[in-house]
Amino acid sequence: MERQEKQLDFKNNEVNETINTLGLLWDPVEDCFAFRVNSVESNYDNVTKRQVMSEIAKLFDPLELLGAIIVIAKIIMQDLWREGLAWDEKLTDDQLIMWKRLRDDLPEIAKMRIPRLVKVHSAFRYEIHGFSDASMKAYGCCIYLRNVRPDGSAELHLLCGKSRVTPIKETKRQPGNELNPGEMTMPRLELCAAKLLAEQVAVVLAALEVEVDRVVLWSDSQIVLSWIENMKPDVPVFSDDPHDYRALSPGHFLIGRELNAVAEPLYDDIKENSLSRYQLIQKRKQSFWKRWSNDYLTELQRRYKWNKTPTAVRNGMMVLLKEENTPPQSWHLGRVVSVNPG
Known part of the structure; x- marks a missing residue:
């Protein structure tokens, strides 16, 4: 492959236009990255899957600086594949509305400018801050470099982002339907976003030629934070x-x-006048637990009609082993290792 080089004379201001650098548009005068979207005819009468896929493929953003926009294109792409449209088949009305909204807004990308230089030379401290979030359609993250100056002021610059669409098996699930152990829930999607953020931060730290003093990762999911803290x-x-x-x-x-907590001994067969106040309270609690586990807990099982198929027990499932006359916090967890239909 022939190597090509281009020398630019910045002192004599010979550079007055953007330059294509590794697939990105670079404005050497402002020293920032720019984006360009080719204009097309606004004819939405016969939009096909082939045309949409071709337009989405032209959105080149390796750092996902436009992650909030790129993820919408990914959702549209996933929806087209999920519906099973042929390459030259027209979009449905709902798909056409979503595509039209995205395509009409794409030219606004040309107005965006993202600085190439993210390191402020007057800073004495550098921090990495990452943010993750999720929805039922997609999840993603973004990473910033925070430059802290000696006077306490700070300047943030976007480094990169990353987004992924929710797996199709989860988007097909209707709210309220019973979940299989491997299916996605909102907390699980939030955790996937946090995991994606951690992976991206590791890549950034390996590539960034800056001595980072502090790394802070942010998530608004309390469940995820609890999982991570106690894992x-x-x-x-x-x-x-x-x-x-x-x-x-x-x-x-x-x-x-x-x-x-330490399991309390059973007080069912002991007379109440022989118990202390604490033991009497424990006996009342054990009586409540017995009624709750026998009368209420069994009612939580979903009752299926004749046209509904119950969830089958599979290998790897986590199950709760119910035992009669067992005090609270003493039931055992088990994992199914073999299923023998009878």
């Missing part, structure tokens, strides 16, 4: 290890971790 080192939250018996419990929502 074991080198063990993923969604583990496929058959010997991992951790599960999300109500205690994680109440106190941020599982409930750990």
Whole structure:
């Protein structure tokens, strides 16, 4: 491959236009990255899947500086594949509305300018700040470099972003339907966004030629923060290890971790006049637990009609082993290792 070089004379102001650098448009006068979208005819009468895919493929943004816009194109692309449209088949009305809205706004990208130089020379401290978020359609993250000056003022610059669409099996699920263990929920999507952010920060730190003093990653999901705070080192939250018996419990929502307490002895067969006040309270609690587990807990099981198929037990499922006359916090968790239909 022939190597091509171009020398630019900045002193004599010979450069007055943007330059294509590694697929990005660079304005050497303002020293910033720019974006360009080729204008097309605004004819939406016969828009096909082939035309939409061709337009989306022209959106080249390797750093995902336009992540908030690119993710909409990804959602449209996923929707076209999910509907199974042929290449030359016209879009549905809903798809056409979403595509028209995106295509009409794309020329506004040309007005955006993102500085190439992210390091402020007067700064004495550099920090990495990353943000992650998720929705039922997509999740993503963005990373900033924070330059702190000696007077306390700071200047932030966008480094990169990353976005992914929600897996199709989750977008097909209707709200209220029972979840399979492998399906996505909103907290799980938030955790996927946090994981994506952590991966991107690792890449940025390896490539950034700046001594970073502090790394701060942000998430607005309290459940995810609790998971991360209480997870074991080198063990993923969604583990496929058959010997991992951790599960999300109500205690994680109440106190941020599982409930750990010494099981009390049973007081059912002991007369109340022989019990202390504390033991009497424990007996009342055990009586309530017995009624709750026998009468109420069994009613939580979903009752299916004849046209509904119940969720089948599968290998790898986490299950709760119900035992009669067992005090609270003493039921065992188990993982299904073999299924033998009978």
